[in-house]
Amino acid sequence: MTTAPLLALDAVRIRHVGGERATPDGVTLDIRAGEVVLLLGPSGCGKSTLTLALDGLIPHAIAAELDGTVRVAGVDTRERSVAELSEHVAMVFQDPDAQIVTGSLLDEVAFGPENRLVPASEVLERAERALKLVGLWDRRDDDPDVLSGGGRQRLAIACALALAAPVLVLDEPTANLDPAGIDEVYAVLRELANDGEHAIVLVEHNLDAAVDLVDRVVVLDAAGRLVMDGPVREILQARALELLELGVWLPVSTLAAMRLREAGVPIEPLPLTPSELARALDAVEMLPAPTPEPARVAAPDDPPLGGAASEAGPASDGRGPSAITVRGCSVRRGGRRGPIVVDGIDLDVASGDFLAIVGTNGAGKTTLLQAIAGVIPAPRGSVDVLGMDPSRADARERSRRIGFVFQNPEHQFVAHTVADELALGLRVQGAADDDIEGEVDRMLRRFDLESHREQHPFLLSGGQKRRLSVGTALIAGAPVLALDEPTFGQDRARASELLAILRRLNAEGTTVLIVTHDLQLVADTATRVAVMQEGRLLGVGPTAEVLAGPLIEAAGLRHPPLARATRSLARHPDWHAVTRMSQLPLPDRTVA
Numbered sequence: 001m002t003t004a005p006l007l008a009l010d011a012v013r014i015r016h017v018g019g020e021r022a023t024p025d026g027v028t029l030d031i032r033a034g035e036v037v038l039l040l041g042p043s044g045c046g047k048s049t050l051t052l053a054l055d056g057l058i059p060h061a062i063a064a065e066l067d068g069t070v071r072v073a074g075v076d077t078r079e080r081s082v083a084e085l086s087e088h089v090a091m092v093f094q095d096p097d098a099q100i101v102t103g104s105l106l107d108e109v110a111f112g113p114e115n116r117l118v119p120a121s122e123v124l125e126r127a128e129r130a131l132k133l134v135g136l137w138d139r140r141d142d143d144p145d146v147l148s149g150g151g152r153q154r155l156a157i158a159c160a161l162a163l164a165a166p167v168l169v170l171d172e173p174t175a176n177l178d179p180a181g182i183d184e185v186y187a188v189l190r191e192l193a194n195d196g197e198h199a200i201v202l203v204e205h206n207l208d209a210a211v212d213l214v215d216r217v218v219v220l221d222a223a224g225r226l227v228m229d230g231p232v233r234e235i236l237q238a239r240a241l242e243l244l245e246l247g248v249w250l251p252v253s254t255l256a257a258m259r260l261r262e263a264g265v266p267i268e269p270l271p272l273t274p275s276e277l278a279r280a281l282d283a284v285e286m287l288p289a290p291t292p293e294p295a296r297v298a299a300p301d302d303p304p305l306g307g308a309a310s311e312a313g314p315a316s317d318g319r320g321p322s323a324i325t326v327r328g329c330s331v332r333r334g335g336r337r338g339p340i341v342v343d344g345i346d347l348d349v350a351s352g353d354f355l356a357i358v359g360t361n362g363a364g365k366t367t368l369l370q371a372i373a374g375v376i377p378a379p380r381g382s383v384d385v386l387g388m389d390p391s392r393a394d395a396r397e398r399s400r401r402i403g404f405v406f407q408n409p410e411h412q413f414v415a416h417t418v419a420d421e422l423a424l425g426l427r428v429q430g431a432a433d434d435d436i437e438g439e440v441d442r443m444l445r446r447f448d449l450e451s452h453r454e455q456h457p458f459l460l461s462g463g464q465k466r467r468l469s470v471g472t473a474l475i476a477g478a479p480v481l482a483l484d485e486p487t488f489g490q491d492r493a494r495a496s497e498l499l500a501i502l503r504r505l506n507a508e509g510t511t512v513l514i515v516t517h518d519l520q521l522v523a524d525t526a527t528r529v530a531v532m533q534e535g536r537l538l539g540v541g542p543t544a545e546v547l548a549g550p551l552i553e554a555a556g557l558r559h560p561p562l563a564r565a566t567r568s569l570a571r572h573p574d575w576h577a578v579t580r581m582s583q584l585p586l587p588d589r590t591v592a
Contacts, residue, residue: 004074005030006088006167006199007054011068014049014058016459020451022067023224024050033166034196036189036213038232039203041220042247043463043491047203048094050220051169054201055089056082072167087116090165094172094203094462095408096149096156105131105147105155106140112163123162130158133188135181146333149176149407149485150361150517157185168192169201172462174209175488176407178360178517179558182209189213205491206518207251208561211236211272221246237270247493252520252561253277256584263288263585274565282571288585290578323480323511324349324372329382331367341367343535349513351479354506356522356543357515359532360556365515366407366484368532372513373404373482385480396428403473407484407515409465413457418449418468421457425476443471446501448494463490470498474505481505482513487521499525520560523547523579531555547579 008030013022023046031037041047052058056077059066070077073088090112093099102108109127118126131137134154139147144155153176160168168189174182190213192198204210217235219228228235228242236243236250240258243250250258253274257267265284271277281287326347332338342364349355357365371378374390383390386401393401403425406412415421422443426436444450447467452460457468466488473481486502487495503525506512516522522529522543529546531538533555539546546552552559559567563579578584 003032005032005071006073007031007201008071008074009053009068010071012050012053012070013067014046014053015065016049017063017065018455018459019064021223022046022065024220024226025224026068027220027224027226028068029218029226029229031167031199031201033199034193035216036193036200036202037216037218038207038210038214039201039218039220040243040248041224041491042222043467043494044461045220045222046224046461047220048171048462051091051171051201051203053077054167054169055091056080056085057091083115086112086163086165088165089167089169090160090163092156092160092168092170092173094175095410096152096176097408099156099159100144100152103143104141105136105144105158108144108155109158109162112159116163126162126164127158130161133161133184134158135184146339148362149366150178150181153177154181154185154361157188161188166197167199167201171203172205172488173202174204174206176361176485176517178363178556180556181361182206186210186213205249207236207249208253208273208520211251219243219246219248233269233272236272240270244492247491249492252581253565256562256565256581259581259584259587262587265585274561275568277562277565278568281565281575282569285571287572287575290575290583291586321351322348323351323353323386324513325384326368326372327382329368329371329378331364331371331376331378333367341535342371345537347530347537347540349511351511352506352509354503354512354525354527355514355530355540356526356528357513357530357532358517358519358522358552358555358557362534363532363555364535365532369482369484369513369515370404373402374398375404375406396430399425399428399476399478401478402480402482403476403478405469405473405481405483405486407488409469410458412469412472413465416456417454418457418460419444419453421468422471422475425472429476439475443475447471462488463494466490467494467498474501479509480511480513484515486514486516487518518560519547519552519557520562520581523560523563524581531557544577544579548577 010028012027013025015022039047052062053070058064060082072085100108102111106127109130110123113123113126131140134157136154144152157173174185186209189200193200214232217232221227240254251272253271257270260267267280271280326345329342329345330340331342333341359365370376372383377391388401390398413421415424419440422440423436444453502512526543529543530540531551538555539551547563566575566578569575
């Protein structure tokens with residue numbers, strides 16, 4: 001390309017106030033019109049920090065030291081205000097709540113162009129187009145507060161589109177979106193990319209959705225240094241092993257193919273999408289039999305992680321002692337006259353279940369989880385957790401029985417340091433100071449937060465905030481854990497570690513509930529799945545049965561990437577039921 005770059009970074013180093021080192025560290029790159037650039041790297045490497053420098057928020061609005069130069073449309077960002085730079089760069093933050101300021105969706109989308117003194121007729125035209133593109137035009141008069149997390153994410157994207165800036169920067173834009181919402185977002189981004197006049201910079205962990213859009217990949221290592229920069233297939237295929245070592249995400253199809261290669265299955269080149277994986281598998285004459293599911297038991301030498309099976313009555317379906325019973329639970333948003341978002345739910349969760357609650361945005365998943373955890377009030381007697389009505393219990397009693405992780409980690413932070421945040425739950429329970437200190441040290445080590453012990457939780461990276469929020473739920477050893485999007489903002493290595501901890505806790509008897517849009521995570525982790533739609537429970541059952549049945553499509557969801565590949569195989573019908581990575585042949589098996 002010979003055109004002048006829209007963005008030009010030269011030796012960019014950024015160190016947050018109070019931070020010990022710069023992340024990113026010495027990044028040099030140019031981004032031109034027509035490029036869709038995917039920024040990858042392990043959690044804490046500075047990806048989100050780098051995006052904040054692209055529109056001038058660093059150094060103008062965020063306390064951080066910027067070395068090197070960031071040029072937008074040829075101008076040093078130090079020489080222009082954030083408002084002036086917004087003519088060239090539009091930003092979608094990792095947390096959509098951080099950029100919502102008005103009382104209606106239409107006003108929110110119009111806010112940016114209005115402040116840029118765009119003529120009123122054009123403001124309305126832009127706002128209508130942007131809201132229609134993200135599927136929110138029919139709700140234009142609603143207050144943003146009544147939207148689900150995914151709805152607010154789509155609203156933030158519409159606000160960025162309405163600015164009509166030549167550069168669009170998106171930090172985890174699909175993290176809280178259902179499959180339909182993800183498809184809508186990427187359809188919009190694809191339209192922008194195809195016009196050749198825009199540049200898109202994307203921080204994204206859901207590579208299965210992004211890989212068809214991206215044409216260039218930039219990779220930072222754990223120290224924030226630029227270590228790879230090239231075409232998407234050159235990086236994700238030819239350097240897949242290096243990416244694994246860095247701990248970053250790869251598409252599910254690529255990870256599956258790498259495991260199959262170790263088992264002796266000839267797959268070349270590495271596939272990036274389910275359709276590519278399906279074609280590669282159908283090209284193999286004979287595949288080894290899928291691996292039987294392993295027994296879900298903890299290793300005998302592993303020290304306990306906390307949590308225990310409950311001494312409760314039997315579940316109504318006869319699976320064993322009941323940990324959670326929900327009967328006729330209905331919840332309105334915004335008081336008695338607000339809309340019903342959870343409608344007449346009956347649900348039994350047996351002690352030791354690993355239950356995933358899935359559904360489209362606005363299905364009521366988070367509200368149901370919050371009602372179970374006592375975060376929001378539910379009708380008296382409609383929820384029972386180990387003999388406790390959570391919405392009526394005091395904080396000490398509730399924390400002894402159930403640990404909760406919010407979708408947005410910042411919603412639960414109340415202390416001034418990471419260590420104090422972890423210690424809070426134990427202090428509420430009256431634990432001795434020596435015991436508290438030992439448990440806090442253990443959690444800091446487990447979640448790689450030792451160097452951030454005295455840092456304010458709000459100054460952590462998005463992935464570090466998520467790990468801290470999970471640590472606060474785990475530290476008290478509650479027999480029930482409820483987590484809303486537990487892997488949001490995590491790199492592959494950290495997400496794998498977190499899920500391993502949850503699986504081990506579950507094997508030891510802890511009952512785990514998660515809300516997630518990641519159906520591959522559900523397939524690989526959950527023992528049971530509850531499917532919701534428009535506030536109602538469509539059905540609940542064992543994971544394999546739910547993923548193989550009609551409920552997923554009935555709820556407007558898409559099957560996980562591995563299942564989409566195996567279900568379409570023509571030559572290997574015995575593989576149609578393979579949905580979990582653990583069902584793939586083991587490395588020591590040989591091809592027949």
